[in-house]
Amino acid sequence: MSRLPEWLLKKAPKIPQLRQLRTLLQDSSLNTVCEEAKCPNLGECFAQKTCTFMILGDICTRSCAFCGVKKGSPKAIDPNEPAAIAAAVKKLGLAYTVITSVTRDDLPDGGADHFAAVIKAVSHISQVEVLIPDFLEHLEVVLAAKPFTLNHNVETVPRLYPTIRPQASYTRSLALISRAKNSGQVVYTKSGFMVGLGESRAEIETVLQDLKAAGCDLVTIGQYLPPSRAHLPPVRFVPPEEFEQYRDFGLALGLQDVFAGPFVRSSYHAARILK
Numbered sequence: 001m002s003r004l005p006e007w008l009l010k011k012a013p014k015i016p017q018l019r020q021l022r023t024l025l026q027d028s029s030l031n032t033v034c035e036e037a038k039c040p041n042l043g044e045c046f047a048q049k050t051c052t053f054m055i056l057g058d059i060c061t062r063s064c065a066f067c068g069v070k071k072g073s074p075k076a077i078d079p080n081e082p083a084a085i086a087a088a089v090k091k092l093g094l095a096y097t098v099i100t101s102v103t104r105d106d107l108p109d110g111g112a113d114h115f116a117a118v119i120k121a122v123s124h125i126s127q128v129e130v131l132i133p134d135f136l137e138h139l140e141v142v143l144a145a146k147p148f149t150l151n152h153n154v155e156t157v158p159r160l161y162p163t164i165r166p167q168a169s170y171t172r173s174l175a176l177i178s179r180a181k182n183s184g185q186v187v188y189t190k191s192g193f194m195v196g197l198g199e200s201r202a203e204i205e206t207v208l209q210d211l212k213a214a215g216c217d218l219v220t221i222g223q224y225l226p227p228s229r230a231h232l233p234p235v236r237f238v239p240p241e242e243f244e245q246y247r248d249f250g251l252a253l254g255l256q257d258v259f260a261g262p263f264v265r266s267s268y269h270a271a272r273i274l275k
């Protein structure tokens with residue numbers, strides 16, 4: 001399955017606009033998941049001067065089959081990162097900022113303290129959405145810093161976890177969302193998953209039901225596209241009208257928003273929640 005259907009063809013990004021944001025990121029020694037995970041929306045998002053900051057380094061301790069971020073032994077945390085992100089957010093004039101990280105199973109707190117420091121540094125300038133790993137035991141540290149949106153992706157249907165997300169647990173991810181919702185410390189809870197990995201319609205609908213039951217407010221659903229030829233190939237390209245059906249199904253369940261489409265990613269047009 002290598003030829004892309006017409007709904008997955010994107011125009012090449014305009015280079016000068018990309019360069020501007022890239023220069024700012026390089027000068028500030030900041031990472032983005034946009035670049036590290038080779039997001040197909042990079043051109044569009046960077047041209048609109050928006051990005052998703054990736055903290056805690058650029059090397060992940062897990063080896064999920066779908067992800068393009070480098071794997072291995074991470075380096076020490078940069079203590080200047082919270083201030084550097086705050087400065088970049090100010091420069092870009094972002095009203096809504098999405099911050100994610102690599103998974104740091106090597107750290108005793110999974111990086112929760114550092115997340116809290118970044119939220120505190122940025123939240124007086126911009127609303128903050130954090131897209132966090134599954135450090136359930138340290139979730140309270142992040143919640144105490146009061147992010148606007150707490151996002152944690154379930155990524156795929158539970159049956160596919162052993163191949164797609166082998167070091168994670170579906171029930172643990174749902175528990176994390178549930179605990180965030182019940183804390184009353186965040187305005188929104190959010191999650192997302194990919195389709196096109198071999199899941200069935202019934203399995204997708206069950207995930208939407210599970211997310212609603214866990215207290216999730218917002219859901220994103222997008223087409224899985226491999227970041228390189230070495231990654232798992234997609235099983236299927238889901239047509240745009242099927243995404244619409246999942247959106248309708250989720251809204252009928254009472255989810256506040258279901259953003260579903262071939263190019264939807266967890267942080268794609270995330271600021272739309274402010275409108």
Ligand code: SF4
Nearest residue numbers: 034039042045267268
């Ligand atoms: S969709 Fe998210 S990860 Fe992709 S380029 Fe846009 S901001 Fe970055």
